[in-house]
Amino acid sequence: MTDSLSIIIPAKNEQLSLPDVLDGISSSCSPLEIIVVDDGSTDETAKVAARDGVKVISHPYSKGNGAAIKAGVRAAKGDILLFMDADGQHDPQDIPRLLAKLNEGFDLVVGSRQKGSQANVGRGVANKVYNWLASYMTGHKVADLTSGFRVARAKKFREFLSLLPNGFSYPTTSTMAFFRAGYSVAYEAIHAGRRDGKSHIRPLKDGIRFLLIIFKIGTLYSPLKLFFPLSLLPLLMGIGYYIFTYISVGRFTNMSALLFTTAILIFLMGLVSEQITQLMYQESDSGDDRVEEAQGDQSSK
Template sequence: MSRLEITVLLPAKNEEIAIGSTVERILSLYPGAEVIVVDDGSTDNTGSIAEESGALVIRHPYSKGNGSAIKTGLRAATKDLVVCMDADGQHRPEDIGALLNKMSEGYDMVVGARDHEGQAGLHRCLANGFYNRFASWMVGHKIGDLTSGFRAVRRRKFLEFISLLPNKFSYPTTITMSFFRAGYSVAYVPITVLQRAEGSKSHINLWKDGLRFLLIIFKVGTLFSPLKLFIPISFSYLILGIGYYVYTFSVDHRLSSISVFLWSTSVTVFLIGLVSEQITQLLYKDR
């Protein structure tokens, strides 16, 4: 495994406590690996410590977000096989091997899936469970961990969707759903998540970033599988129109204009979804 040509990409912001040991452990396991640390506007010694530990460091002059750091690292990577992982000490470099072993079976992306013990609190575990189920319905495949940042992926296929990736923390959501919708092979392997290094803190805001995750699911779902969203909405208007018609007919023996409006809205929403579905096919005409 140590001879594999891989790039290990670590976005980092104020992670001077854990970054050095993380880089050293990666290089001890994979001496020939290209380790890229994207210093996302840190105000501590993250960049210099990463350099001293043997990583190639790319510095953002100010903080642009986790997703932006990933995009910067992907553009700079020289290997086709890229492993993305956190720099805060939670992801074990020893688990890289499990991802690479699965990749050797012909997968385009392998994601490290956390169990409930690896989630940062019950509230986040419940939220991630909801995101996983909702996104699984959107793409028609079981998604084991939608928000995990620990994954191995083929760089050239990752780059196909780089313009879609947000600059903040929801890049795993976007790339996971994009790969499934594009028909690429995605697998999940269980990983062990450690406690965050003492003194290191999460940069994710549960409510603000949780809402962003949900909006990203809708955005990517609308982009890649619009009928999954438009048909339920259209059907809801149809049922409401029928229900209101039954009510007005039983009370006043008449057809209400509201029922007509609901039915016409149902048809309009369905047609918009149908046209959107045809447009999405153009995204894949060269793939």
């Protein structure tokens, strides 16, 4: 499978750790190509990446981790895409195991970080919440929703390229998109080591952004499964308050009306989001079909 494997490594100011990552890849497998996307680094990241067998794509300024992933995917020639970080957290020796799992018939294999992997308490709790919510939304056990160490079939990954954000949440989006499309997703246990260098995650700003991911998880899969339970809370409160006011003062109050209205609005938001999500994936499928038709026309000529 390595003959058709493209390894994509987004990197920003990783001149210290990147050489060891590239050496580790060379000792573990022989991919078709290695693509390092330098996302506006201010150090020598692009220079240390420039070696035989490595294609370097440099952004003039930082566009985000997701944007680097998309640039790498567009340039990749392989039928199999493997994504890993440049900071030394992902062990290249795990690559053969991820590929072997993919070869069992899966479309996406995610490296699932086990207990003891490097992460602070806040991120660990957030990841558990994401995993639980994603498992509820999909009906399948999601072992690690946000791991950036993953391998996928290129043709299917490209179907969702336009859906991927430019920031750090591309793993979440791609995983939920694969589930939503009915593709096979598997997990392979890995140990993520301590990162080299300084983390690019900012606790306050990214903490707010990570909270928004929770709602993004719902809208990427089935919004009604998220919005319907949320609408039950004001509905039950409205019923309870109506019973209380009917017994105590014998009338229907404005507060009960407000709670009932809120419940209806939340439900309708979920219903509309469900239709938008359906259209979004239909457009993605149609776009993929048009690409295949164009490729077929070119080959016939």
